[in-house]
Amino acid sequence: MIAAAALILGLVIGLVLQPTVPLALQPYLPIAVVAALDAVFGGLRANLDGIFDDRVFVISFVSNVLVAAMIVFLGDQLGVGGQLSTGVVVVLGIRIFGNVAAIRRHLFRA
Amino acid sequence: MEPQRRAASGLLTEILEQHLDPAYEVAVRRRESDPPSPRELRVGALARSLVVLVIGALLSTAFTRASAEAPEVARTRTALAADAREQAALTDSLHRQAVLLRDRLSAERASALAGSAAGDQAQARLARLEVATGLVPLGGPGLVVTVGDANGPPDPVTGDAPPSAPNDGGKVRDRDIAQIVNALWASGAEAISVDGQRLSPTSTIRAAGEAILVDFRPVSSPYEVRAIGHASRMQAIFADSAVARAFATFVQLYGIRFTVQRASTITVPGAAATRLRFAVSQNGSR
Amino acid sequence: MRPARAAVRWRPRARAGMLIGALCGLLGFALAVQVRSTQGSALESARQEDLVRILDDLSAREDRLRGEIADQQSAQAEISSGSNRSGAALQQARKRADELGVLAGTVAVHGPGVVITLREGSQRLTADLLLDALEELRGAGAEAVSFAGDGINGRSPEVRVGASTWFADRGGGVAVDGTSLTAPYKITAIGDGPTITAALNIPGGVNDTVRQAGGSVQAEQRGDVTITSLRPLKRPQYARPVK
Numbered sequence: 001m002i003a004a005a006a007l008i009l010g011l012v013i014g015l016v017l018q019p020t021v022p023l024a025l026q027p028y029l030p031i032a033v034v035a036a037l038d039a040v041f042g043g044l045r046a047n048l049d050g051i052f053d054d055r056v057f058v059i060s061f062v063s064n065v066l067v068a069a070m071i072v073f074l075g076d077q078l079g080v081g082g083q084l085s086t087g088v089v090v091v092l093g094i095r096i097f098g099n100v101a102a103i104r105r106h107l108f109r110a
Numbered sequence: 111m112e113p114q115r116r117a118a119s120g121l122l123t124e125i126l127e128q129h130l131d132p133a134y135e136v137a138v139r140r141r142e143s144d145p146p147s148p149r150e151l152r153v154g155a156l157a158r159s160l161v162v163l164v165i166g167a168l169l170s171t172a173f174t175r176a177s178a179e180a181p182e183v184a185r186t187r188t189a190l191a192a193d194a195r196e197q198a199a200l201t202d203s204l205h206r207q208a209v210l211l212r213d214r215l216s217a218e219r220a221s222a223l224a225g226s227a228a229g230d231q232a233q234a235r236l237a238r239l240e241v242a243t244g245l246v247p248l249g250g251p252g253l254v255v256t257v258g259d260a261n262g263p264p265d266p267v268t269g270d271a272p273p274s275a276p277n278d279g280g281k282v283r284d285r286d287i288a289q290i291v292n293a294l295w296a297s298g299a300e301a302i303s304v305d306g307q308r309l310s311p312t313s314t315i316r317a318a319g320e321a322i323l324v325d326f327r328p329v330s331s332p333y334e335v336r337a338i339g340h341a342s343r344m345q346a347i348f349a350d351s352a353v354a355r356a357f358a359t360f361v362q363l364y365g366i367r368f369t370v371q372r373a374s375t376i377t378v379p380g381a382a383a384t385r386l387r388f389a390v391s392q393n394g395s396r
Numbered sequence: 397m398r399p400a401r402a403a404v405r406w407r408p409r410a411r412a413g414m415l416i417g418a419l420c421g422l423l424g425f426a427l428a429v430q431v432r433s434t435q436g437s438a439l440e441s442a443r444q445e446d447l448v449r450i451l452d453d454l455s456a457r458e459d460r461l462r463g464e465i466a467d468q469q470s471a472q473a474e475i476s477s478g479s480n481r482s483g484a485a486l487q488q489a490r491k492r493a494d495e496l497g498v499l500a501g502t503v504a505v506h507g508p509g510v511v512i513t514l515r516e517g518s519q520r521l522t523a524d525l526l527l528d529a530l531e532e533l534r535g536a537g538a539e540a541v542s543f544a545g546d547g548i549n550g551r552s553p554e555v556r557v558g559a560s561t562w563f564a565d566r567g568g569g570v571a572v573d574g575t576s577l578t579a580p581y582k583i584t585a586i587g588d589g590p591t592i593t594a595a596l597n598i599p600g601g602v603n604d605t606v607r608q609a610g611g612s613v614q615a616e617q618r619g620d621v622t623i624t625s626l627r628p629l630k631r632p633q634y635a636r637p638v639k
Contacts, residue, residue: 004415006159010166011422018174019167026175033172036165037423044416046134053137054154058161060131091125098129100416107413173426190447197454204461211468215475222475222485229482232489238629239496241637244559248635288531289524295562300632302560311499311559314535318449321442326457328442328450338635352565377638383464384499389539389586391494392504392622 027076028069031085035064038092041099048106068092198327205382212245212383244310248301249377250338253345253370255290257282257357258332260365279364282331284317287324289353290335291315297347299337303378305329310381325382332367341372498540501556501627505540509586509621510593514602516579517610523563523570525609529583529602530557536595538587542623545569545577553577554584554625573627579611589617 021029039061046052068088075084146154219236223229240246260280291302291309302309307324314325321328337344348354348370360366442450475485497503512529514521526543533541544554546569555561555572564571569578585592593615596602603613 002155002159003162006162007166007415007419010163010168011170012166013163014167014170015174017167019171021171021175029172029175033168033423033426036168037419040162040165040419042129042131042134045130049130049134051134051138053134053141054151054158056131056133056137058157060133061161061165094125095129098127100420102129103416169422169426173422176426187444187447190444190451191442194442194447194450194454197451197458201454201457201461204458204465208461208464208468211465211472215468215472218472218475219485219489222481223489226482226486229486229489232486232493236489236493236496238631239493239500239502241632242500242502242558242629243496245496246637247639248632249638250632250635252634284531285524285528288527292523292527292562295560296564299560300635309559311501311557312534312537312539313559315531316535318453319443319446321446321450323450323453326453326460328454338632340634378635382461383467384460384539385463385467386495386498386539387537388507388509388588389498389505390507391498392506392624393494 028072031068031072031088032065034089034092034096035068036061038095038099039064041096041103045099045102045106048103064092194328201327208382209380212380216240243383244301244308244313244381245383247308247377247380248338249375250300251341251372251374252299252336252338252376253294253341253348254373254376255294255335255337255348256332256367256369256371257286257290257335258367260367279360280366281320282322282333282366284315284322286353286357287322287333287335288315290357293348293351293353294335294337294344296351297337297339297344299339299344301338301378303336305333305335306379308379308381310384312384313381336376336378338376338378341374345370345372499558500629501540501558501625502629504622504624504626505586506620506622507539507586508589508619509538509540509584509617510589510596511616511618511621512583512585512596512602513614513616514579514581514583514606515612515614517612519609519611520565520568521570521579521581521606521609521611523565525602525605526570526572526581527563528605529596530561530563532595532598532602533583533585533587533592536587536592538585538592540586540623542584542625543572543577544582544584544625545572545579547575547577554582554623556623556625556627558627584621584623586621586623593617 039057042060043052043057046057071088072081072085075081078084216237220233223233241248259282287304291304294302304315304324307313307327307329309324314323316323318328321330322333323329354370357366357368361368471488474488475481477484494503498505514529530541530543541557542554543557544552547553553575555575555577561573566576567578569576570581571577596613596615603615606613
């Protein structure tokens with residue numbers, strides 16, 4: 001699959017180029033990773049369900065990352081950064097769990 | 111209020127049950143009614159691949175950054191920190207050994223001197239001087255002054271507040287500790303220890319860069335200064351001192367932690383003895 | 397209104413499984429590394445150059461403690477060996493008391509050292525400055541120190557320094573252990589002359605601070621200086637020896 005190849009290529013590029021993350025963005029990297037994973041698993045599940053759509057996948061990824069980072073940034077300014085980021089991670093984590101479970105059901109039953 | 115209840119439960123059930131973006135279902139229906147052109151399909155495939163590429167780069171960047179948190183320099187630094195911890199533990203055990211030997215020597219000397227008037231006199235004078243030079247562990251009522259660095263800004267992801275202060279105002283310096291100790295002596299303290307290190311006539315409070323060392327042993331924030339003496343009198347005089355008042359304002363200004371508490375029993379350990387290398391008493395014997 | 401879904405059968409199911417497994421593995425790895433990088437301890441957060449100096453100081457502390465242990469052991473040997481046990485013990489006790497007397501300030505003392513004169517200029521020399529000077533002298537290994545200055549009635553009191561010596565701003569000068577002194581201050585320190593002089597000259601040290609306050613510092617190394625002022629030997633009232 002092209003997607004798998006693109007993923008591996010992306011991993012390689014990240015490992016080889018080792019882009020320096022600007023200092024201001026560094027605290028938001030972990031949350032961006034979780035948001036990205038949510039979009040990936042959502043896309044995989046949609047693919048297995050037969051309802052995958054490119055545009056939805058792209059937009060959900062971008063919006064997930066931006067919204068998650070923005071919520072954490074806003075919470076940081078308000079002084080509740082730790083709590084808000086916990087909330088974001090909890091919600092994204094639940095979604096990742098649910099999508100992975102659905103993927104598992106697809107792969108190992110039907 | 112049916113619609114309200116449905117809305118509220120809708121939010122929670124949506125989080126707990128609706129894991130897949132509902133936009134996918136909507137998109138399927140749209141595609142059935144309005145099938146995409148081959149060009150749209152190509153663009154879609156390209157966008158999808160690009161996003162997956164970015165995700166891969168994001169994942170590996172996060173990984174390399176997290177593992178690059180401990181690059182070669184920091185790994186050396188971690189090794190140095192481990193060395194310092196070991197060395198501090200070693201000197202602590204040497205200190206305990208020295209105190210043990212000193213006690214044993216005192217006991218033997220006392221028994222050897224007992225019986226003669228000159229011996230008793232010498233023993234008594236020695237005992238008084240050992241107390242006066244801080245070699246003997248002491249206990250009694252007094253004050254415990256705790257001063258600590260201000261907490262840094264909380265980490266946005268974990269919510270932890272690291273104790274290291276980024277700005278100068280939030281960091282406690284060796285001078286601050288020396289001034290607090292000075293004010294406690296002026297308030298009538300009879301014995302003082304800083305983070306478990308007893309202050310003797312030759313005790314040093316110095317800084318190695320950002321770290322503070324008492325008698326060449328590193329101590330860390332929060333710093334606990336114990337002073338034995340008349341608790342309420344010391345507290346009144348100390349609270350009136352310039353350094354105590356300054357620190358009360360620092361709590362507001364920089365977030366420095368500063369507390370003064372009375373205690374009915376505090377113990378301070380004995381200090382390590384100092385060998386004299388230059389000073390000679392006028393009596394001539396050294 | 398659920399549209400009929402055609403479940404996609406992936407022929408290369410193993411490939412999908414591998415992909416998911418790889419993603420999950422990477423996620424777990426990244427999380428583990430993230431967790432590891434957020435742990436630390438007080439010493440670990442110190443800078444590398446600080447740790448080097450801390451290690452230097454700790455090894456000096458180790459040397460000092462080993463020296464003390466060696467002294468104790470030889471003293472122990474002296475009074476354990478048979479013949480003139482009480483005589484050896486008496487001599488030891490007296491010698492030890494003399495040493496401790498020097499440190500406690502109860503006996504007069506002499507030895508090589510430095511005499512430092514601090515003169516005031518436009519600004520007052522504060523108690524904090526004198527406290528800094530004492531800390532620097534202790535850091536440089538001074539074994540006996542005294543502070544002298546102009547007092548009342550034309551006298552020049554000299555105060556012997558001990559562990560509990562304190563400084564406070566009083567009137568136009570500084571009170572040292574309760575005794576009022578005014579500039580010029582004369583500090584006598586017995587110890588290693590070159591080390592003490594170097595310690596005073598470090599950037600941000602006493603010399604710098606006094607000069608910035610418009611005053612002047614004069615430090616004279618001598619082969620032998622004498623300190624005759626004494627501290628009273630007070631028995632503590634609230635602190636009692638504990639085991």
